[in-house]
Amino acid sequence: MGTGLLDDPTFAIVATGALVGIAASMLGTFLVLRGNSMLSDAISHSIVFGIVVVWLLTGAQAGPVQIVGAAATGLLTVFLTEALARTQRVKDDAAIGLVFPVLFSIGVILIAIYARNIHIDEHTVLLGEIGFVWLDTVELFGARVPQALLTIGAMAAINVLFVTLLYKELKLSTFDPALAKALGLMPGLLSYALLGLTSATAVAAFDAVGAVLFIAFVIVPPSAAYLLTDRLWLMLVIGSAISVASSVSGYVLALWLDVSIGGMMALMTGAFLVAAFLFGPRYGVFARRAARHERRLANEAQALAVHLFNHEGGPRERQENAVGALGAHLHWDGAKAERVLLRGLDRGLVVRDGELLRLTEKGRAVAREVLEPWHRPAL
Amino acid sequence: MLELLSDYTVRNVALGAAFLGTISGVLGTFAVLRRQSLLGDALSHAALPGICIGFILAGGRSFGATLLGALASGALAALAVLVLTRGSRLKTDAALGITLSVFFAAGVVLLTHIQAGGNASQGGLESFLFGQAAAILRSDLWIMGGVTLGALALVAALWKEFKLVTFDPVFAATLGLPVVALEVALTVMIALAVVVGLQMVGVILMAAMVIAPAAAARQWSRSLGGMVISAALVGIASGVFGAVLSATGRGLATGPLIVLAASTIVLAAIMLAPGRGIVWSFLRQRAQSRQLRGRQVLTTLYRLAASHDDPAYPAEEGTVNSYHGLATRRVLSGLARRGLVRAVVHAPEVTPHWELTPAGLAEARRAIAEFEGDRA
Numbered sequence: 001m002g003t004g005l006l007d008d009p010t011f012a013i014v015a016t017g018a019l020v021g022i023a024a025s026m027l028g029t030f031l032v033l034r035g036n037s038m039l040s041d042a043i044s045h046s047i048v049f050g051i052v053v054v055w056l057l058t059g060a061q062a063g064p065v066q067i068v069g070a071a072a073t074g075l076l077t078v079f080l081t082e083a084l085a086r087t088q089r090v091k092d093d094a095a096i097g098l099v100f101p102v103l104f105s106i107g108v109i110l111i112a113i114y115a116r117n118i119h120i121d122e123h124t125v126l127l128g129e130i131g132f133v134w135l136d137t138v139e140l141f142g143a144r145v146p147q148a149l150l151t152i153g154a155m156a157a158i159n160v161l162f163v164t165l166l167y168k169e170l171k172l173s174t175f176d177p178a179l180a181k182a183l184g185l186m187p188g189l190l191s192y193a194l195l196g197l198t199s200a201t202a203v204a205a206f207d208a209v210g211a212v213l214f215i216a217f218v219i220v221p222p223s224a225a226y227l228l229t230d231r232l233w234l235m236l237v238i239g240s241a242i243s244v245a246s247s248v249s250g251y252v253l254a255l256w257l258d259v260s261i262g263g264m265m266a267l268m269t270g271a272f273l274v275a276a277f278l279f280g281p282r283y284g285v286f287a288r289r290a291a292r293h294e295r296r297l298a299n300e301a302q303a304l305a306v307h308l309f310n311h312e313g314g315p316r317e318r319q320e321n322a323v324g325a326l327g328a329h330l331h332w333d334g335a336k337a338e339r340v341l342l343r344g345l346d347r348g349l350v351v352r353d354g355e356l357l358r359l360t361e362k363g364r365a366v367a368r369e370v371l372e373p374w375h376r377p378a379l
Numbered sequence: 380m381l382e383l384l385s386d387y388t389v390r391n392v393a394l395g396a397a398f399l400g401t402i403s404g405v406l407g408t409f410a411v412l413r414r415q416s417l418l419g420d421a422l423s424h425a426a427l428p429g430i431c432i433g434f435i436l437a438g439g440r441s442f443g444a445t446l447l448g449a450l451a452s453g454a455l456a457a458l459a460v461l462v463l464t465r466g467s468r469l470k471t472d473a474a475l476g477i478t479l480s481v482f483f484a485a486g487v488v489l490l491t492h493i494q495a496g497g498n499a500s501q502g503g504l505e506s507f508l509f510g511q512a513a514a515i516l517r518s519d520l521w522i523m524g525g526v527t528l529g530a531l532a533l534v535a536a537l538w539k540e541f542k543l544v545t546f547d548p549v550f551a552a553t554l555g556l557p558v559v560a561l562e563v564a565l566t567v568m569i570a571l572a573v574v575v576g577l578q579m580v581g582v583i584l585m586a587a588m589v590i591a592p593a594a595a596a597r598q599w600s601r602s603l604g605g606m607v608i609s610a611a612l613v614g615i616a617s618g619v620f621g622a623v624l625s626a627t628g629r630g631l632a633t634g635p636l637i638v639l640a641a642s643t644i645v646l647a648a649i650m651l652a653p654g655r656g657i658v659w660s661f662l663r664q665r666a667q668s669r670q671l672r673g674r675q676v677l678t679t680l681y682r683l684a685a686s687h688d689d690p691a692y693p694a695e696e697g698t699v700n701s702y703h704g705l706a707t708r709r710v711l712s713g714l715a716r717r718g719l720v721r722a723v724v725h726a727p728e729v730t731p732h733w734e735l736t737p738a739g740l741a742e743a744r745r746a747i748a749e750f751e752g753d754r755a
Binding site: 032035036037038040041045084087089090091093094096097098101102104105106108109112113212213215216218219220223226227254257258259260262263264265266267269270273277283285 | 414415416417419420463466467468473475476477481483485487488489490491492509583584587589590591594597598631634635636639655
């Protein structure tokens with residue numbers, strides 16, 4: 001493989017998309033869990049400002065200087081947003097929506113004034129051009145490697161390393177910031193590191209997918225993973241897997257339909273999210289509907305068992321525990337009474353004795369579980 | 380300026396900006412008060428696929444079709460946010476981010492699909508990203524004006540209901556108001572504002588037009604009516620300023636200019652709004668802490684005097700300093716200017732000394748009595 005594979009545009013494009021996704025999922029997982037997702041929106045818009053300013057100052061259009069500059073811009077955005085919210089003159093959400101448009105606007109105006117004819121035009125800034133990543137290559141160990149692949153690969157490695165090394169700290173400060181602070185883990189610093197890396201990743205992903213589509217890679221795969229699992233490490237793994245699957249399927253579809261590759265990749269993350277939303281094994285719409293149905297059936301069976309149990313052996317047993325009486329006594333209409341009764345017979349909770357209904361041992365156990373919970377066998 | 384306003388394009392642009400300012404200011408007020416500021420951001424990004432579909436269906440750049448498309452996809456996006464937050468364990472921020480980015484991605488895909496078709500008039504579509512006010516036609520203005528008027532009429536007709544839903548939705552529900560329907564109406568109307576803003580500021584920066592005028596108006600308004608009117612005025616002012624600058628300048632996109640104008644007003648309002656501005660409260664705080672320090676030093680002098688049984692006891696400045704752990708010269712001079720203390724010489728010492736004047740004695744007694752009263 002080696003040289004041949006790296007020369008292949010298809011591989012370069014799909015690998016870039018997948019690496020953007022993995023790098024973004026690592027950080028996005030924590031942003032989604034912390035309820036900070038919209039900060040990635042703010043950051044990815046406002047780094048346009050950072051990119052232009054760094055370009056004006058140093059002439060660098062990409063590379064480490066740009067990444068550091070973008071990280072600084074991202075932190076500036078977060079800092080300004082927090083400072084604005086701290087004045088208590090505007091609410092948190094409004095503060096986000098006030099700061100990033102300003103930085104973004106200044107960035108766009110600077111581009112219009114100074115950078116008309118270079119490659120950072122407004123269009124690239126927004127949409128990126130992942131289809132061309134393989135054109136711009138550098139020499140590495142004798143092989144020609146796409147520049148974008150190298151940058152985003154390095155960024156993905158840094159993010160994976162960050163999450164692996166600080167896994168415990170990130171986990172604690174995400175789920176229990178107060179305890180993290182008490183233990184001296186500096187959750188504030190960690191939060192800034194997370195957001196700084198988000199900005200750096202955004203600029204590394206910029207050429208490929210642009211500012212707005214980057215948000216999809218940060219928020220959507222971790223959100224889909226969040227609907228599929230309760231384990232943090234699994235969420236990171238599933239989020240990355242969805243990113244990879246999105247970039248492969250997005251590439252294929254984009255080629256087939258002749259549309260934007262980056263856009264299609266981002267759209268595919270949305271498709272995976274919808275799938276997780278509908279078919280997730282535990283939190284999916286269908287799974288929850290099935291669980292609700294199951295619970296309702298169990299409740300009805302319990303109600304029947306409890307009713308029969310209460311009147312068992314009593315003076316009015318013949319009237320209360322008669323087939324025809326269920327509707328009136330449990331306030332069920334005829335159809336429902338019949339349905340519940342048939343299910344009770346099926347499950348062996350009750351048996352019929354002419355018009356009279358008798359509980360089986362199993363049925364009595366169901367009633368006791370409700371009426372005498374203290375007799376429930378210890379778990 | 381008059382010459383500028385008589386220019387046909389500039390007049391169009393200014394009128395469009397005024398419509399935008401009005402509708403986004405009025406509806407933004409409700410959004411900001413209901414803590415839904417970022418919904419405007421999501422809805423405006425989400426308008427892109429609708430714009431493209433309108434373009435495809437109309438077979439070219441038709442403002443009416445575009446608006447309908449944008450409105451439809453905006454409403455769909457609002458619905459998506461609602462479904463995601465109600466139907467899953469995702470929080471609002473994630474739901475907004477998902478909707479924003481996935482809808483925008485769909486828009487990008489459609490945009491490239493249109494471009495691949497090689498339609499000559501596709502250039503008009505790009506202007507919806509950042510807005511290009513100069514491209515506004517007279518016929519577009521009629522639609523923008525109509526949408527604005529319609530939204531205003533609806534707000535006026537349902538004023539009491541919207542007000543109640545904004546400030547106390549629970550109470551509104553107990554009164555039997557259709558709370559959900561009213562909230563949906565407010566949300567869909569934000570999509571209307573987005574639609575009017577497409578040509579002026581573009582989908583990316585529309586978020587700021589929903590938030591900024593309302594956030595500025597909030598600083599000096601005490602009532603909903605006042606806030607709605609001020610927000611509309613701020614919106615109009617920044618809209619017209621940015622649009623005219625863009626139409627006459629060097630082809631700068633309109634959106635960023637309008638947003639910068641509105642944001643400058645917000646910043647000024649946060650700093651200087653009467654009674655609420657940061658500058659005023661900083662000054663007030665400084666005056667208060669100065670007054671408090673003055674009272675503390677005065678009380679110290681009084682206690683020294685009391686413990687020496689001498690109302691005119693000359694207290695050494697160094698002693699007073701050590702009581703307060705800081706240099707009290709400025710505080711003492713301030714008290715002296717108010718005639719409460721005076722500098723005296725206490726021979727044979729040469730260090731500065733201070734004693735209470737009769738007025739200072741009375742003031743100190745009053746301060747102490749007040750303090751004791753508070754404690755009781």
